[in-house]
Structure formats: structure tokens, C-alpha cells
Amino acid sequence: MELAISVIIIFMILGAIYAIHASDILSAVIAGGIVGYSLVICFLLLKAPDLAIVQIVVETITLIIMVAVVLDSSRTEAYGKFDSQAWVTAATAVVILAILFWFLKEASAPLAPFGENTMRMADAYVNGAVDKTGSVNLVTGVLFDFRGYDTLGEATVLVTAVLGVLTILRIRGRK
Amino acid sequence: MTVIVKKTTQLIAGIVFLYGIYIILHGHLSPGGGFAGGVIVAGSFILLILAYGSDFLNLVKEERGSTTYENLAILVFLFLALTGMVAGAGIFFANWLPHGTPGELVSAGFLPLYNIFVGIEVAASILTIFLALIIFKEEVLK
Numbered sequence: 001m002e003l004a005i006s007v008i009i010i011f012m013i014l015g016a017i018y019a020i021h022a023s024d025i026l027s028a029v030i031a032g033g034i035v036g037y038s039l040v041i042c043f044l045l046l047k048a049p050d051l052a053i054v055q056i057v058v059e060t061i062t063l064i065i066m067v068a069v070v071l072d073s074s075r076t077e078a079y080g081k082f083d084s085q086a087w088v089t090a091a092t093a094v095v096i097l098a099i100l101f102w103f104l105k106e107a108s109a110p111l112a113p114f115g116e117n118t119m120r121m122a123d124a125y126v127n128g129a130v131d132k133t134g135s136v137n138l139v140t141g142v143l144f145d146f147r148g149y150d151t152l153g154e155a156t157v158l159v160t161a162v163l164g165v166l167t168i169l170r171i172r173g174r175k
Numbered sequence: 176m177t178v179i180v181k182k183t184t185q186l187i188a189g190i191v192f193l194y195g196i197y198i199i200l201h202g203h204l205s206p207g208g209g210f211a212g213g214v215i216v217a218g219s220f221i222l223l224i225l226a227y228g229s230d231f232l233n234l235v236k237e238e239r240g241s242t243t244y245e246n247l248a249i250l251v252f253l254f255l256a257l258t259g260m261v262a263g264a265g266i267f268f269a270n271w272l273p274h275g276t277p278g279e280l281v282s283a284g285f286l287p288l289y290n291i292f293v294g295i296e297v298a299a300s301i302l303t304i305f306l307a308l309i310i311f312k313e314e315v316l317k
Contacts, residue, residue, distance in 0.1 A: 049206035053198070057214040061221060065305060068225070134274030134283035135203040143208065144289045148256065148268035154210075155293055158300045159249050165304050166242070169311040 001045055008045075012038045029066045033059065050139045176226050184226035191219040199294035203283045209290040213297025220302050224309070234313070238306040245299035252292045255285060 015034030022028040036059035043052040125142060135141035143151050199212030259269030275282035 050208065050211065053207055053211040054214065057211060057218060061214060061218055061301060061305075064221065064225070065308065069308060130277050133270060133286065134277050135286050136277050137203050137205060137208075139206070140203045140208050140286055140290065141283075144286045145268070145270055148289075151289070151293070152253070152256065152268075155249055155252060155296055158297060159245060162242070162245060162300045162303050165307050169307045 005042055005045055008038045008041055025070045026067065029063065029070055032066075033063045036062070050137075176228075180226050184222055188219045188223050191222065192216060195219065195294075195298070199290055200280070200287065202290035202294075203286045204278065204280070209293030210297055212290075213294040214301055216294065216298040217301035217305075220298075221305050224305070234306055234310055238303060238310060241299040241303045241306065245296055245303060248292045248296035248299065252289065252296065255288055255292070259285075 012035045015031050015038070019028045019031040019035075022031055036055065040052050040056045040059065043049075043055060125146060126138065129138050129141040129146075130136065133141040133145040135145070195212045195215035195218070197212075198207035198215060199209055202208035202212065256268050259271055260267050262271055270284040270286070272284035274284050277283070281287070
């Protein structure tokens with residue numbers, strides 16, 4: 001399973017790199033879709049069907065909206081030359097990435113392996129959720145009962161986003 | 176759009192809508208819930224608008240309706256959470272309704288109600304954003 005996830009993540013990285021360097025916006029948007037749909041397969045392999053459903057539907061609708069917005073534009077990116085300044089920038093990025101990876105390796109060495117030695121609270125959630133909330137689906141039990149504040153915050157974020165979109169995209173009110 | 180797209184959309188949109196409702200109502204039994212089901216319900220409306228198109232006045236009316244539903248749903252969600260403070264153990268988000276037998280459709284106290292109202296809120300939000308973008312485009316073209 002780890003091999004499959006590694007292959008999918010390599011695809012995601014390739015799609016993201018192509019999305020940056022695509023010549024027009026439409027192919028960049030579609031290449032960005034590769035990242036989203038690969039993430040769906042990753043979620044399914046990691047046994048998270050709740051997240052996979054949300055991700056596949058949101059990715060599809062986002063792609064539709066982005067394509068509908070972009071379809072009219074015909075802008076093409078102008079490329080600059082790859083001069084000495086660009087070489088210095090690329091070398092700096094590689095060095096910083098290597099240093100960050102080394103620090104990550106050092107910092108994650110003393111941690112327990114993934115999935116072992118879970119917290120006491122996680123055990124209480126997994127074993128007692130059905131008795132305490134009455135919900136068979138553990139994710140909903142955690143989402144709406146134990147972590148109700150989080151869900152309220154998420155819903156409020158969505159309302160705020162809609163308010164922002166309606167405020168920005170209003171032409172008549174500005175005059 | 177061509178007649179093939181229109182006919183296919185006509186056949187599919189209702190099934191997509193019902194599937195979204197199913198995902199919302201069974202959120203406490205199977206994978207899914209308010210967020211996933213709400214986006215699927217919004218997707219069926221977006222499918223219809225994309226295939227058939229709609230005139231400008233209808234779009235404005237529809238946007239006003241979806242904005243109202245979105246704000247009302249989040250208000251009801253907050254109100255349901257507040258009832259735990261008044262009636263139950265005095266805690267915000269207290270699940271004081273009887274839990275019933277786990278696995279039944281009507282069980283788990285407040286969780287199905289939370290799922291339903293979060294579903295309405297998410298569906299109306301996504302639809303409002305989509306309609307706002309379309310209305311903006313029509314206003315710019317005019």
C-alpha cells in the first residue's frame with residue numbers, strides 16, 4: 001500500500017509542477033485537477049471514505065467552476081530567459097530544501113512509529129463513541145458531538161466565504 | 176447545449192439530488208454526512224443550470240433564495256446547539272435527546288438534525304458562490 005501511495009504522490013507532484021509551467025490557464029486548471037483526484041485515491045487507500053466522498057465532489061465542482069471561469073480567457077504566459085539570477089535562485093531553493101529535510105528527519109527520529117502508542121483520549125474516542133453518542137459512524141460522532149465547536153467553526157467559515165464572494169462580486173452596489 | 180446533454184441531465188439530476196439527500200440522512204450510519212451530501216445536492220443544481228442556462232432575472236431570484244436558506248440554516252444549527260445549554264446538562268452542544276438503539280435511522284439524538292442543517296447550509300453556500308460568479312459575468316457583459 002505504501003508503494004501505491006508513493007507512486008500516486010509522484011503523479012501529484014508532476015501534476016503540480018506542470019500546473020505551474022503550463023502555457024495557458026485552462027491546462028493549468030486541468031493539471032491541478034490531477035492533484036485533487038489523486039488525493040481521492042490516497043484517501044481511499046488510507047481507509048478514509050468520508051474524506052474521499054467530500055474530496056471527489058468538491059474537486060469536481062471546483063474544476064467545473066474554474067473551467068467555466070477560465071474558458072473565455074485566452075491569456076498565454078510569457079517566459080523569461082533562464083539567466084544567472086535564476087540559477088542562484090534555484091540553487092538556494094535546493095539548499096534550503098535539503099536543510100529542512102535534514103531537520104525534519106532529526107526531529108521525527110525520537111517519535112513513535114505511525115499508528116502506535118496512541119493517546120489516551122483517542123482510545124476513549126474509538127472505544128466509547130457508540131455508547132456516548134449513539135452514532136454508528138465514528139466520524140460523525142466525533143465531528144458533531146466531541147468536536148462540535150470545530151464543526152460550528154467550519155460552517156461559519158463557509159458562510160463568511162460566501163459573504164466575501166457576494167461583497168466582492170457586486171457591481172450595482174458600488175455605484 | 177445540445178439536446179443530448181439536456182436529455183441526459185434531465186435523467187441524471189434527480190438521481191444525484193436523491194443520492195445527496197440519502198448521504199445527508201444516513202450520515203450517522205454510513206460514510207458521508209452533512210458536508211459531503213450538501214455538496215452533492217448543490218452539484219445537481221449546478222448541473223441543471225449548466226445544461227439548460229437560465230435568464231438573468233431568474234438567477235437573481237434564485238441567488239436571493241439560496242442566500243436566505245444558507246443564513247437560516249446556520250442560525251438553526253446554532254440554536255440547536257444552544258438548546259443543550261438551556262434544557263440539558265447546561266453544556267453547549269449537549270446531546271440531550273434520547274439516543275435510541277445504535278444503527279436505526281432515527282437514533283443518536285441530535286446528530287441527524289445537525290447533519291440535515293449543515294447539509295442545507297453547505298448546499299446553499301456552494302450554489303450561492305456559483306450563482307454569484309454567473310451573475311457577475313452577465314453583468315460585466317451587459
